[in-house]
Amino acid sequence: MAAPAVSPNNVIKAGTALAVPALRLNWMKIKDAHSGYAIWSSTDLSTAFQGEMKVSMPIDLLKCHVVARELNFTLLSPQPLGHLRVKQEFLVNGMVMEEWDFEFGFVIPNSTNSWETLMEGDVEAARELDEADWEGTEVVVLTRFFDGERELGTFRLAMAYTQ
Amino acid sequence: MGLLDLLRRLRRADREVRLLLLGLDHAGKTTLLKRVNGEDYADVTPTTGFNVKAVQANGVKLHVWDIGGQAAIRPYWRNYFENTDVLIFVVDATDKDRLDEAGVEFNQLLAEPKLAKVPVLVFANKQDVPDALPADAVATALGLNTLRDRAWQIQACSAVAGTGVQEGMEWACKTTK
Ligand SMILES: Nc1nc2c(ncn2[C@@H]2O[C@H](COP(=O)(O)OP(=O)(O)OP(=O)(O)O)[C@@H](O)[C@H]2O)c(=O)[nH]1
Ligand SMILES: [Mg+2]
Numbered sequence: 001m002a003a004p005a006v007s008p009n010n011v012i013k014a015g016t017a018l019a020v021p022a023l024r025l026n027w028m029k030i031k032d033a034h035s036g037y038a039i040w041s042s043t044d045l046s047t048a049f050q051g052e053m054k055v056s057m058p059i060d061l062l063k064c065h066v067v068a069r070e071l072n073f074t075l076l077s078p079q080p081l082g083h084l085r086v087k088q089e090f091l092v093n094g095m096v097m098e099e100w101d102f103e104f105g106f107v108i109p110n111s112t113n114s115w116e117t118l119m120e121g122d123v124e125a126a127r128e129l130d131e132a133d134w135e136g137t138e139v140v141v142l143t144r145f146f147d148g149e150r151e152l153g154t155f156r157l158a159m160a161y162t163q
Numbered sequence: 164m165g166l167l168d169l170l171r172r173l174r175r176a177d178r179e180v181r182l183l184l185l186g187l188d189h190a191g192k193t194t195l196l197k198r199v200n201g202e203d204y205a206d207v208t209p210t211t212g213f214n215v216k217a218v219q220a221n222g223v224k225l226h227v228w229d230i231g232g233q234a235a236i237r238p239y240w241r242n243y244f245e246n247t248d249v250l251i252f253v254v255d256a257t258d259k260d261r262l263d264e265a266g267v268e269f270n271q272l273l274a275e276p277k278l279a280k281v282p283v284l285v286f287a288n289k290q291d292v293p294d295a296l297p298a299d300a301v302a303t304a305l306g307l308n309t310l311r312d313r314a315w316q317i318q319a320c321s322a323v324a325g326t327g328v329q330e331g332m333e334w335a336c337k338t339t340k
Pocket of ligand 1: 190207233290
């Protein structure tokens with residue numbers, strides 16, 4: 001049997017900006033959830049859908065028992081979105097270590113919104129590797145936005161841990 | 164106290180819990196959520212959409228939704244009613260001029276079919292301000308004492324001083340629908 005044709009909709013193109021409606025990412029913060037302390041916070045993310053963003057993370061992040069990630073975004077449209085959802089993946093050397101699916105549903109026209117996730121024992125494997133192993137390991141947080149089945153954009157954040 | 168601590172207080176049978184924070188603009192919803200989450204709340208600005216916190220541990224999920232309360236946004240509130248386990252209504256107890264307005268909004272929420280039987284927690288917020296109305300006066304203004312169709316609780320609190328917030332949130336977690 002012939003392999004089924006791959007629908008273009010199923011191809012994940014990291015860093016692709018798709019047409020309307022315009023969702024703009026504003027900023028992202030990564031926090032130690034126990035202290036509320038922001039370990040890392042991004043500057044302007046308005047071009048985040050247009051490529052990969054490479055950042056270096058303090059290696060202390062690996063010592064946090066609970067890591068929180070907060071993403072702030074704006075819907076630049078006088079039309080609401082009906083079914084906004086995200087799929088966020090945490091990849092270590094290309095392997096999915098953690099996955100969040102979240103349904104926002106309705107998004108108010110021209111609104112600014114925030115989404116924070118907290119997970120206990122973020123990346124169990126962190127404890128198995130020592131710090132030296134983490135240096136040079138590629139960690140990627142991939143956040144894909146959809147309205148229903150329609151992909152709105154992908155934000156690819158590549159992190160390198162440094163002392 | 165933090166969201167993870169609250170998550171641990173949920174009943175074992177609950178796998179996914181949704182708390183919905185509503186109230187007039189300037190009531191202190193976002194400040195309260197930040198207080199619960201141990202965040203800095205000095206820089207809060209009026210909410211034009213939602214702030215959602217999603218907490219997960221041992222397969223149990225807690226989702227807390229804070230929606231903006233400006234009059235122009237209130238018509239959108241109903242998009243967020245579905246699957247709500249506890250409605251948390253925040254009142255600025257120092258804003259006596261808008262207490263009636265808060266009461267009207269509150270009673271409209273109670274009449275919503277999607278919120279039928281959903282337990283309600285009312286925070287009488289800003290108790291750190293000397294002339295804030297006490298919780299029982301806020302309860303009377305909202306008509307809480309005549310509520311028969313659901314569990315309810317009134318809690319005096321101050322999101323900035325941190326008083327009363329934990330008590331209220333603990334009630335919400337043990338009263339999930
Ligand atoms: N004194 C005092 N001020 C408070 C308290 N809680 C919130 N505030 C202040 O009230 C103002 C409004 O707070 P927000 O948390 O933005 O109110 P909100 O309900 O989220 O408002 P919208 O997002 O517009 O719906 C801010 O200036 C807060 O600092 C409190 O407990 N005491
Ligand atoms: Mg707010």
